[in-house]
Structures are given as structure tokens and as C-alpha cells.
Amino acid sequence: MKTKQSLGSRLAEGVSGGLVRVFLIVVGLFWLVPTIGLLLSSLRSPEDIAASGWWKVFTEPSQITFDSYRKLLENEDITSSLLNTVWITVPATLLVVIIGSLAGYAFAWMEFPGRDWWFLGVVGLLVVPVQVALIPIAELFGTIGIFGSVLGVVFFHVGFGLPFAVFLLRNFFAEIPRELLEAARLDGAGELRLFFRVVMPLGAPAIAALGIFQFLWVWNDLLVALIFSDSGSQPITVALQTQVRQFGNNIDVLAPGAFISMVVPLAVFFAFQRQFVSGVMAGAVK
Amino acid sequence: MVAALFLLPALVLLGALVVYPIGYSVVRSFYDQSGDGFAGIDNYKALFTDEGIRTALKNNVIWVVFAPTVATALGLIFAVLTERVRWGTAFKLVVFMPMAISMLAAGIIFRLVYDQDPDKGVANAVWVGVHDTFAQASAFPKAHPGRQSPLEPAGGGAFITKSPVRAGETVSLPLVGVAPDLMPDGAKPAVAAKPEPDKITGTTWQDFTRGKGVGKLNSVDASELGYAGMRIEAVKDDKVVASTTAGDDGTFTLPASADGALLRLPDSNFKEPYNGLDWLGPSLVTPSIIGSYIWMWAGFAMVLIAAGLAGVPRELLEAARVDGASEWQVFRRVTVPLLAPVLAVVTVTLMINVLKVFDLVFIIAPGSSQDDANVLALELYRKGFSEDQPGIASAISVFLLLLVIPVMWFNVRRLRREVRR
Structure with a gap:
């Protein structure tokens, strides 16, 4: 049975x-x-x-x-917008990583009045939709003369990348054993030296996760660039978007263009799967 | 002092680019179009009276209800099932991959998928394929009687002979008008039927050849093709007494019982081919775009849930199985309750994300149905940057912000406990 x-x-x-x-x-x-x-x-x-x-x-x-690809790469609007994507993405990623690390370290290991409240304030900003800032920042950038420039797009991405960066890195840095930091302090290392010699190397996994996450975020962005860039500074997403209205007629630009714009994120994704996943997991609140 | 230096860049940027705009938007939302006159709550009233915004609101509700739940449910199913196959990792990679690409690229991908023409859009190609497997495709669209034809319209798209047929005679049922590339692949040159005693024989064929015309009217010429597969019914007093299907050369045979009947070619022979769904038309456009969103984000749900699943103690599942629980019961009574916190986090995260959905709608919805697919983030973009209505656009943005405040509060509360160490 x-x-x-x-x-x-x-x-x-x-x-x-x-x-x-x-x-x-x-x-x-x-x-x-x-x-x-x-x-x-x-x-x-x-x-x-x-x-x-x-x-x-x-x-x-x-x-x-491969005709469509050949024609596409001879099209200067497309090639220059691909370059713009790089000029926007690389600085926006580096700045977020550096500025976020500095702040994350300060929140994790420095003593100052109201520290936890400041940090909670930053955490509160995690879920603020970018839409809230579009109109005010457009006017602000117009006033200071960077509306339509690569710089403006970069700034916007840094601003909205920071809450997550600070949140992720502060939590990771806080796990560093206190003895390591104390020992370095006893050896007479200043905060800056401590930051570069101890905290940054130990925080590498979190920094990598953040960097990849931010990189993909900015590379793939359409909305922010649609508003803050002009025809000279537009990234590839915006350049392709202008062709979508005549979808059928522009398919020989759109299909290879979309594929080229996907190659870098996909390469990053396959090369750094683990970091990407941990970035996504940490960012499950964004 | 040093701390201030470490914090300064971050706080200055956050203040200028995130905090200040929130305040500005709130204030701006109470001023009129030009920004000079105080408008009270007029802009907020517009949220519920403006036609475009109301459609957007309605669609956002549909999005928030369906997209996160379906994506989470699929993520849960995938996460549980991939544990049971050896190539689970490869599967996860495939489903997770769309997260790495831009919504613009995904939008272009799905514009291609949803192309209305079943010969180009893969969604309709599959849909029509499935449809035609169950509902017989008609073979002869647009066929109709030519000059001096023995056939006449019988209503509803069918054709019927003008006079009754007799056993032992042959019948000609010529039609014209089927495009050559729509003729059945098996069709052979038509053959004139031979008379047989006590039977009715005949031919049904296309009485026309491209480039050669009708040839000899109402009789079979060598270059004319038979209507392979044409259904023929013998009708007496509106009742079908016999029926048959034409062979590849267009010939058919009916038994003696059809003697004295009229021959009818039923309308099912002539229906227009089924062309699939209008995925991006007004009524389906939002569900279609939600489909593309799920394609992008189910992988996110799957990966988070799979991580949660890895933390579920195996002994618990085994214990339930030993107690005689079926796989479904284990899933329903043990796995899902244990994963509840993860499922909640995933769903809420996706809801916040869906609230802001813009790119997919902007790219996938064609101009003709973009109004029907409208969502708040898209309407905000239109009002703020193409219709010059910054007051109303600000009100929309404040509304979006209000919707995420509960999550903001929850995040802060959860962290406050952790921070106090």
C-alpha cells in the first residue's frame, strides 16, 4: 500500500x-x-x-x-546624442557616489547635533516623485542660465539620486566595525584620510551597487532630459523619442537606435548582475 | 565642524533640487496661469473637472490597482516555480533583463509587438493564429458572382443558385473577385466535373485569371483555379438536405437526396479574414501598456520574492509535506504567509513606481489614442510644458506627492527605530 x-x-x-x-x-x-x-x-x-x-x-x-546601423552611425544627431548620454551619465554617477559617500559617512560615524533627524529627513525624500521638481527647477535653471545644458540635466539627476545614495551608504558604512575606525583615529588619521583609506575601500560593494544603479537610472532616463536638455545637449533617449511620432516611417532609425541604446545597460547588467540585484533590493523603497 | 564639510554638498543639493521645489510647487499650485494672481483652490478643482485630467486619474487608478498586483503575483509564481527546475537561474536572468533597459526602448519594442497588422505585430500574429485554430478561417473573402452567373446573393453574404439542380447533371458555380494571393495554397486548376448517374456533380472555381480575364464566361478554362475547400449546401425549403466540400480542383459531388434542391455557398466561405485586436486603440491601449510594464517589472518582483523565499526555513515546508499537505496547500498556507512582508514591500514599491509612469505611455500610445491612455505624469508634462498651465501642473504634482506621503512616513518610522542604536 x-x-x-x-x-x-x-x-x-x-x-x-x-x-x-x-x-x-x-x-x-x-x-x-x-x-x-x-x-x-x-x-x-x-x-x-x-x-x-x-x-x-x-x-x-x-x-x-546592417544598413540601418551604418546609416544610423553616420547620422550626426544620433552619434552626438549618444555622446551626450555619456557626458550626462558619467558625471551624474560619479557625483552621486562621491557626495553620497561623504554624507553617508558623516551620518554613520560623526557626532553632531540633530544627526539622526537630518538623516531621517533625507530618508523622507526617498519617495518624492521627480514630477514635483520639474516646473520649479525649470524656472530655477532658466534664471541661472543652465536650462537646456548638459550641466542642468546632471544636476537634476544628482539631486534626485542623493537621497537613495545617502540612505544606502549610511546603512552600509554603519556596519563597519568600530574598532577599525578607532584604531585608525588613534594612529592620528584625520577624517578625510579615514574616509579615503578605510571607509571607501570597505564600502566598495555598496558603492558599486549604488554606482550601477545610478548609472542605469540616468542612462535610461527620458523624462528629465526631455525637459532639461535642448537639441544640442539631448541624450539618445530624447533623440529617439522625437522620431516616435512617425513610428512606421522612422522604424529604420528607431529599431537600431533603441538597440544601440540598450547595449550599454545590458552589458552593465550582465557584467554586474550581483551588484545590480543588491542595488535593486536596497532600493525597494524608491 | 568637519561633519558640516562632509554634509554640505549633499545638503545644499538636496535643499536646492528637492526640498525647495516641493515648497515652490505647493505655493505655485495656488496661483493662476501667469503666476501673478492668487487662485485659491481653482487648480485643484481642475483635477476633478478637467476632462483630460479626469481620464488620467481614472487610468492611474486602473494602473495602480492592476499593474503592481499582477506583477507581484507573477513574480511570486515565477520565484516559487524556478526553485523546481535546474535552469532556474537562466530563467530569472531572462525575466529580470528588461529592468536594465530604458522605458523608451521597451516602448519601441512594444510598439512593434502591438502592431495592428497580424503580418507585422507578433501579438496579433499569435492572437489570430490561436483564433483561427478554433474558428475556421474563411478561404474566399470578397468572392462574388460575375456576369450572367447562375448564382445570386442569398442574403447575409451567402450565394445560392437561381434554379434547382437535378441528379445526373453537372453544375457550374463560378465566382470572381478573390485576390490571387488569398487563394488557398492547395488550389489546383479547375476541372469540369463529369456527370454521374444518381448524383449531382459540379465545379466551383474562380472564373477569372489575372492577365487573361474571364476567358470563356461561366465555363472552366485551363488557367483558372478551383475553389479548394469551398463548402456547398443543398437547400430545400430553407433546410439543408446535403452538404459537401469542394476538392482541390474545385469539383464536388452531392448524393441523390439533393435532387431538386438549390445549391448554396454559405457565408462562412466569404467572411473577411480575422484581423486580430486593435491593441493600441482607445479601449485596449491602457491594458496593453500595462502589459508592457509588467514585462519590465515582474522580474523585479521575482528577484525580491526569490530572496525572501531563500530565507524561508526549508524544514517548515518539509514538515508540512510530511503532514500530508499538497503542494498547493504548502504554497497557500505556509509559503505565502511567510512571504507576506516581502509581498507587501514589493507591491507598495511598484505602486509608487506606477503612480509616476510616464515614458511607456508617452512612447507606446499612438497620437490617436494618447488621450485615452493618459496618466497623471503625462498630463502634468502636457499642462506644464506644452499647454503653459504651470498652476494646474503644480497642483497635479502636489497631488502625486500627497499620495506617496504615507509611504514616506512609513519609511521614516521604520528607520527611526533602527537609527537609535
Whole structure:
């Protein structure tokens, strides 16, 4: 009786195990197919795209061409906007990491009046929607003359990246063993030296997570750049967005353009999966 | 003193770029369009009277109710199921990947997916494929009788012979008008049927060849194709007494019972091909865009929940199984309650995120249905930056801020306990 039952349940388990596998494979396809569609569309001529679906390349592989990419990379609007994306993303990431680390360290290990209240104030800012700042900052930047510049976009991203940076790094730095810091202080190290020699190296995992998170955030941004950049300083997302109105006619720019804009984030994602995941987990409140 | 130096850059930037704008927006929301006259709560009234904002509000409610819950539910299912296959990590990577790309790129990806033409958009290609598997696709759209045809319209899109057929005779059922590329793949050149005793035989075919015209009217020419698969019914007094389907060369045979009946080609032969759903049309556009959001964010829910799941003590699950609980019971009574805090965090995080959704709607909704897909963040952008209504835009932003204040308060309270060490 006992063996029979376990045989039956094992059989049921085998069937359900098979079902689980089929289900997950179907879901996986659902997740992969849209991106494959974009990739294959970017590898076909606009005439072919207008005539048939991207899956046609499976029966007619000769349709594959890199023409759209070649034309795209000769298009100066696109190449200069790709450069702008870099000029915006790199400083916005570095500044957030540096300024956030300094503040995170101060909140974790320095004594000053009202420290915890200040920190809680910063935590409160975590969920403030960027929308609240669009109109006021547009006017502010207009007044001081950086509206429409790379600098303005960078500043905005730094401002809204800081609450998360301070929150993440302060919590991580607070875990550093007190003895390590005391020992360095006894050796006569100043705060600045302590910060660069002890705190930054020990905080590397959190700093990496933050850096990757912020990098992707800024690289992928559309809204902020849409408002604060102009045609000379716009990043790739904005440059592509201007083509969306005529979606069908501009597909030979949009498909390869979107794919190029995805390459860097995807490379970062695959190279630093673990850090990215821990950044996402820590940021589950943002 | 040193602390002030460490904090100064962060606090100055936060003050100027986050705190000051909050105050400014609140004040600005009480002033009129130009910013000179005090407007009281007029701008807030507009939130509930302005047509565009009301659509946006309604859509935001739909978004906040459905997008986070579906994404979290899927994340939970994926997280639990991937534990049971060996390639779980690869699966997670695939589902999590869209989080790394921009909403703009995702928007372009889904504009392609949702293309209305089933020959181009993969969503409709699949949908039409499934639909046609269950509902027989019609083979001869737009076919109709030509000149001096023995057929006449019978109402509802069907055609019927003008005179009854007799056993032992052959019948011609010619039509015209089917585009050559829409003819069935198996169609062969039509063949004139041979008479058979006690049976009705005949041919149904396309009495027209591109470039050659009708040839000999109402009779079979060598280059004309048979209507392979055409359904034919013999009708007496409005009752179907026999039916058959034409062969590849268009020939068919009916039994003697059809003697004296009229032959009818039912309307199911001629329906327009099914063209799928209008994903980005006014009624489906919001659910469609929510679908693309879930594609991006289910991976986020899955990864957080999987991390929570890793912390669930295995002995607890095993103990339940030993006690005879089925997998479903284990899931429902043990796993889900243990994960409840994680599920709550994920759902709330996604809700805050969904409240601000902008890029996906802005990119995926075509101009013609963007009003129907409107959300608050998009309306704020329009009011503030293309319609020059900064007062109303500020009111929308303050409204968004008010909605996240409970979460802000919760975060601060949770941390206050931790900070006091």
C-alpha cells in the first residue's frame, strides 16, 4: 500500500514537474520574443519591415542587413546624442557616489547635533516623485542660465539620486566595525584620510551597487532630459523619442537606435548582475 | 565642524533640487496661469473637472490597482516555480533583463509587438493564429458572382443558385473577385466535373485569371483555379438536405437526396479574414501598456520574492509535506504567509513606481489614442510644458506627492527605530 501510494504521487510529481517546465519555457519565450523582434527588425531594410513581420528572416535569412546601423552611425544627431548620454551619465554617477559617500559617512560615524533627524529627513525624500521638481527647477535653471545644458540635466539627476545614495551608504558604512575606525583615529588619521583609506575601500560593494544603479537610472532616463536638455545637449533617449511620432516611417532609425541604446545597460547588467540585484533590493523603497 | 564639510554638498543639493521645489510647487499650485494672481483652490478643482485630467486619474487608478498586483503575483509564481527546475537561474536572468533597459526602448519594442497588422505585430500574429485554430478561417473573402452567373446573393453574404439542380447533371458555380494571393495554397486548376448517374456533380472555381480575364464566361478554362475547400449546401425549403466540400480542383459531388434542391455557398466561405485586436486603440491601449510594464517589472518582483523565499526555513515546508499537505496547500498556507512582508514591500514599491509612469505611455500610445491612455505624469508634462498651465501642473504634482506621503512616513518610522542604536 505504502509503495503504491508513493509511486502514484511520484507519477503525479513527474507530470506536474513536466508542466512546470513547459510553463516556464512558454513564459521565457514571452519575455524573450519582444526583444528578439526588435533586434531582427533592426537588421532588416525598411522596405522589408513594411512588407512583412520580422519572423520572415527565419525563412529568408538573406534579408539580414546592417544598413540601418551604418546609416544610423553616420547620422550626426544620433552619434552626438549618444555622446551626450555619456557626458550626462558619467558625471551624474560619479557625483552621486562621491557626495553620497561623504554624507553617508558623516551620518554613520560623526557626532553632531540633530544627526539622526537630518538623516531621517533625507530618508523622507526617498519617495518624492521627480514630477514635483520639474516646473520649479525649470524656472530655477532658466534664471541661472543652465536650462537646456548638459550641466542642468546632471544636476537634476544628482539631486534626485542623493537621497537613495545617502540612505544606502549610511546603512552600509554603519556596519563597519568600530574598532577599525578607532584604531585608525588613534594612529592620528584625520577624517578625510579615514574616509579615503578605510571607509571607501570597505564600502566598495555598496558603492558599486549604488554606482550601477545610478548609472542605469540616468542612462535610461527620458523624462528629465526631455525637459532639461535642448537639441544640442539631448541624450539618445530624447533623440529617439522625437522620431516616435512617425513610428512606421522612422522604424529604420528607431529599431537600431533603441538597440544601440540598450547595449550599454545590458552589458552593465550582465557584467554586474550581483551588484545590480543588491542595488535593486536596497532600493525597494524608491 | 568637519561633519558640516562632509554634509554640505549633499545638503545644499538636496535643499536646492528637492526640498525647495516641493515648497515652490505647493505655493505655485495656488496661483493662476501667469503666476501673478492668487487662485485659491481653482487648480485643484481642475483635477476633478478637467476632462483630460479626469481620464488620467481614472487610468492611474486602473494602473495602480492592476499593474503592481499582477506583477507581484507573477513574480511570486515565477520565484516559487524556478526553485523546481535546474535552469532556474537562466530563467530569472531572462525575466529580470528588461529592468536594465530604458522605458523608451521597451516602448519601441512594444510598439512593434502591438502592431495592428497580424503580418507585422507578433501579438496579433499569435492572437489570430490561436483564433483561427478554433474558428475556421474563411478561404474566399470578397468572392462574388460575375456576369450572367447562375448564382445570386442569398442574403447575409451567402450565394445560392437561381434554379434547382437535378441528379445526373453537372453544375457550374463560378465566382470572381478573390485576390490571387488569398487563394488557398492547395488550389489546383479547375476541372469540369463529369456527370454521374444518381448524383449531382459540379465545379466551383474562380472564373477569372489575372492577365487573361474571364476567358470563356461561366465555363472552366485551363488557367483558372478551383475553389479548394469551398463548402456547398443543398437547400430545400430553407433546410439543408446535403452538404459537401469542394476538392482541390474545385469539383464536388452531392448524393441523390439533393435532387431538386438549390445549391448554396454559405457565408462562412466569404467572411473577411480575422484581423486580430486593435491593441493600441482607445479601449485596449491602457491594458496593453500595462502589459508592457509588467514585462519590465515582474522580474523585479521575482528577484525580491526569490530572496525572501531563500530565507524561508526549508524544514517548515518539509514538515508540512510530511503532514500530508499538497503542494498547493504548502504554497497557500505556509509559503505565502511567510512571504507576506516581502509581498507587501514589493507591491507598495511598484505602486509608487506606477503612480509616476510616464515614458511607456508617452512612447507606446499612438497620437490617436494618447488621450485615452493618459496618466497623471503625462498630463502634468502636457499642462506644464506644452499647454503653459504651470498652476494646474503644480497642483497635479502636489497631488502625486500627497499620495506617496504615507509611504514616506512609513519609511521614516521604520528607520527611526533602527537609527537609535
